[in-house]
Amino acid sequence: MIVYKDGSWQPLENTSIPVMDHGFLYGVGLFETFRTYQGSPFLFQDHLNRLREGLSSVYIEWEEDDKSLQQLIGMALERNGLTDGVLRLNVTAGISNWGLPNETYTKPSTLLFTRPVAPVQDEGRRAVFLQIPRNTPEGSVRLKSHHYLNNLLGKREIAKHADAEGIFLTREGYVSEGIVSNVFWVKNNTLYTPSISTGILNGVTRQYVIHLASLLGVKVEEGTFTKDDLLGSEEVFVTNSTQEMVRIARVDEVEFPVIRHPLFDRLKELYKESTNRQLQSYQQAKRVEIQNGKDKLISE
Known part of the structure; x- marks a missing residue:
């Protein structure tokens, strides 16, 4: 794997973070994971907006611009011999003193790396409720940060079910989220x-x-729900940026057979249409960019 770090490309085994980087010492760093479709990163601006808001909240100044990042994505795919991939964009606080600082981090490190898109299990996955509770966010909202031990321990808990997703409950017993996903279910x-x-x-x-x-005109209820609320539903699915939408066929011992005309399928079709529309827009923008470049050469 060829990795981008702060202006240079190098093999993964040669890429390192300094010991005094606060992303290593104190976990002061955030990341975004997303995937591309024919080279076009889907919902990329949404990922960047969340990343920038999160970095600001942990006092990291990050100056990378959208166009440069788009170019880096193309280069990451090309250098790793991929047409499409799952990409991880990491921003770590950078080097500072030993101790908890009051100042803003002004020299963060940026890393970008990629892997092939793994096949998604279409027939439905198994999910299990975890015994370990979901921890509370470090700040006012949960960030996609380097503080990932709760998720790692959740994954360890279901190690014997390698293909399953674990679903966290809060300490109060409410359904929260999967180890690497958000959770949805449908009823009436x-x-x-x-x-x-x-x-x-x-x-x-x-x-x-x-x-x-x-x-689709479907009513959406966001709230606090128990295990029984989820287990009493008609269909369950989980979402994340790399696997998109994945139907859950079984949660613990409760099975969810495929129903006729499921909402899940209707939503997934719309999602696929959205990726196709973005790809068409991306390809059109690339054609315009190429043509503008040709016109410039002719005029010169």
Whole structure:
């Protein structure tokens, strides 16, 4: 794997973070994971907006501009021999003194790396409720930060179920989110999902699925729900940016057979249409960019 770090490209095994980087010492760093479709990163601006807001909240000044980042994505795919990939954009606080600072981090490190898109299990996945509770956010909202131990321990808990997703409950017993996903379920043509007040990450794909549901005229309920609320539903699915939308066929011992004309399928079709529309816009923009370049050469 070839990795981008602060202006240079190098093999993964040669890429390092200094010991005094506060992303390493104190976990002061954020990341975004997203995927491309024919080279076009989907909902990229939404990911960047969330990243920038989060960096500001942890006092990291980050100056990378959108166009440069778009170019880096293309280069990351090309250098790793990929047409499409899952990309992770990491911003870590950078080097500072030993101790907790009061000043703003003005020299963060930026890393970008990629891997192939893994196949998604179409027939539905298994999910299990975790015993370990979801921790509360470090600040006012959950950030996609380097503080990932709660997720890691959740994954360890279900190690014997490698293909399953673990679903966290809050300490109060409310459904929160998956280890690497947001959770949705359907009952009586209403779409339910835990509120961000439960301490979940407000996923980019989560927000987009709620938007798609509104386009279909489907009622969406965000709130605090128990395990029984989820287990008494008609269909369950999880979302994240790399796997998009994944149907859950079973939660613990409760099975969710595929129903006729499921809302999940309607939402997934809209999602696919959205990726196709963005790809068409991206390709059109690239054609205009190429043509403008040719026109400039001719005029010179």
